Amino acid sequence: MGSVSLKIGDGTARFKRSTLCSSAVNGLIIFSVLTTNLFALYAFTYSPSTRSTHSFLPAHKDITLISEQVSLIMREIEFSQKKLAQMEKDILGYESIDLSLPNTADELQLFLRRHRLPLGKDSRTGITEMVASVGHSCVKSMDMLSQYMNYKPYGQCPDDLSLAQKLILKGCEPLPRRRCFAKTISKVGLSPFPHSLWKNVSDKIVSWSGFSCKNFECLRNKNCAGCFDFANGYENQRFVKARGKNDFLIDDVLAMGSGGIRIGLDIGGGSGTFAARMAEKNVTIVTQTLNNEAPYNEFIAARGLFPLFLSLDHTFPFYDNVFDLVHAGSALDVGGKPEKLEFLLFDIDRILRAGGLFWLDNFYCANDEKKRDLTLLIERFGYKKLKWVVGEKVGLGKSKVYLSAVLQKQIRV
Ligand SMILES: *[C@@H]1O[C@H](CO)[C@@H](O)[C@H](O)[C@H]1NC(C)=O
Ligand SMILES: *[C@@H]1O[C@H](CO)[C@@H](O)[C@H](O)[C@H]1NC(C)=O
Numbered sequence: 001m002g003s004v005s006l007k008i009g010d011g012t013a014r015f016k017r018s019t020l021c022s023s024a025v026n027g028l029i030i031f032s033v034l035t036t037n038l039f040a041l042y043a044f045t046y047s048p049s050t051r052s053t054h055s056f057l058p059a060h061k062d063i064t065l066i067s068e069q070v071s072l073i074m075r076e077i078e079f080s081q082k083k084l085a086q087m088e089k090d091i092l093g094y095e096s097i098d099l100s101l102p103n104t105a106d107e108l109q110l111f112l113r114r115h116r117l118p119l120g121k122d123s124r125t126g127i128t129e130m131v132a133s134v135g136h137s138c139v140k141s142m143d144m145l146s147q148y149m150n151y152k153p154y155g156q157c158p159d160d161l162s163l164a165q166k167l168i169l170k171g172c173e174p175l176p177r178r179r180c181f182a183k184t185i186s187k188v189g190l191s192p193f194p195h196s197l198w199k200n201v202s203d204k205i206v207s208w209s210g211f212s213c214k215n216f217e218c219l220r221n222k223n224c225a226g227c228f229d230f231a232n233g234y235e236n237q238r239f240v241k242a243r244g245k246n247d248f249l250i251d252d253v254l255a256m257g258s259g260g261i262r263i264g265l266d267i268g269g270g271s272g273t274f275a276a277r278m279a280e281k282n283v284t285i286v287t288q289t290l291n292n293e294a295p296y297n298e299f300i301a302a303r304g305l306f307p308l309f310l311s312l313d314h315t316f317p318f319y320d321n322v323f324d325l326v327h328a329g330s331a332l333d334v335g336g337k338p339e340k341l342e343f344l345l346f347d348i349d350r351i352l353r354a355g356g357l358f359w360l361d362n363f364y365c366a367n368d369e370k371k372r373d374l375t376l377l378i379e380r381f382g383y384k385k386l387k388w389v390v391g392e393k394v395g396l397g398k399s400k401v402y403l404s405a406v407l408q409k410q411i412r413v
Contacts, residue, residue, distance in 0.1 A: 105149035111176045137171030151180045162210030196304035197276040206298040223294045227271040239277045246391040246404040256386045261324045268331020272300035321353040329361040354411040365401045383407035
């Protein structure tokens with residue numbers, strides 16, 4: 001927030017912009033200034049009807065009255081200013097991290113301390129100091145953050161992957177950097193690409209720290225319906241063999257892109273099978289996933305695919321109009337207010353290029369209202385519907401509604 005990246009030498013440094021306030025806050029300030037001034041103007045010019053009856057009063061009474069009014073106005077202004085400051089905090093959702101608090105970890109202070117630019121103010125950007133970037137919501141989890149930053153510099157990092165993920169899920173993203181050595185795991189037996197795509201991954205080459213399961217066998221019936229198992233079940237048939245009309249096949253979707261699909265993003269991509277199938281078609285897919293109760297990121301990497309460890313609350317670290325394809329299923333259901341999904345869909349739209357495809361794959365609609373809202377929302381983006389299938393699946397006696405679609409982004413003017 002309020003930071004921009006500049007390339008300096010061989011690294012990227014982060015700078016704080018001089019203007020931190022959003023336009024909403026600016027609007028509030030203007031509103032407040034206007035109202036307090038109008039109030040003052042009103043108080044000075046308004047002549048109450050009762051005044052005529054008191055017109056025999058000596059002039060100094062008027063002056064007393066005016067000074068009373070002025071102090072009233074001053075109090076009012078002071079009160080509005082306090083209220084405004086609070087509103088500003090509420091809107092932005094953060095207050096700066098108070099590094100002077102007694103139990104703040106030393107390493108956190110070091111990481112977040114501002115550094116003046118060695119050559120003074122940068123004439124192009126007006127920036128005077130460098131600040132490290134850390135999620136603004138980290139301030140809400142200061143105890144956990146301090147625990148995370150409590151390590152011996154140059155020593156081993158604590159075994160705390162689940163703590164890191166907990167922080168991320170509480171909005172503390174990005175996490176602060178640390179100066180400790182993360183545990184290394186010997187990755188013996190990695191297969192060369194493309195054999196790696198469908199080879200079992202050994203239990204020994206991933207970290208099981210923080211998970212209740214300690215091997216893939218244990219995960220088999222627990223997470224993502226057997227997505228770690230290529231020998232049994234449906235995983236090795238996904239995207240090449242349909243179970244119903246909601247399952248589209250990779251070849252069909254690629255044909256809709258008329259040969260222009262080369263790079264894409266898979267949101268909530270489980271063990272990376274979508275990326276694996278796409279890799280076989282020479283399409284490069286980045287798979288976004290956290291490590292929710294299973295070592296998804298390491299598993300995807302072991303397959304020779306690109307894992308992206310990032311929550312869906314974070315702006316995608318990709319530039320506008322770069323992807324040919326975005327694939328997502330029910331992972332898109334981020335919950336909360338409808339605006340939350342809107343922010344996410346707008347971010348997906350941002351990174352997708354015109355002519356690119358948004359493949360919505362078996363999105364579970366809990367009820368008709370949800371389906372209607374999602375449909376309306378999608379229609380507002382003005383995508384061309386290349387495929388649109390609403391299907392029902394019966395499970396445990398209750399039928400569930402799923403939406404699958406392939407949508408093509410159009411050029412907006
Ligand atoms: C891979 O793992 C599955 C169980 O997850 C097992 O059934 C299969 O035999 C394994 N394949 C190889 C080649 O080890
Ligand atoms: C992928 O690229 C390789 C190397 O260029 C080529 O031999 C192969 O036919 C391509 N596969 C597909 C499905 O296009």
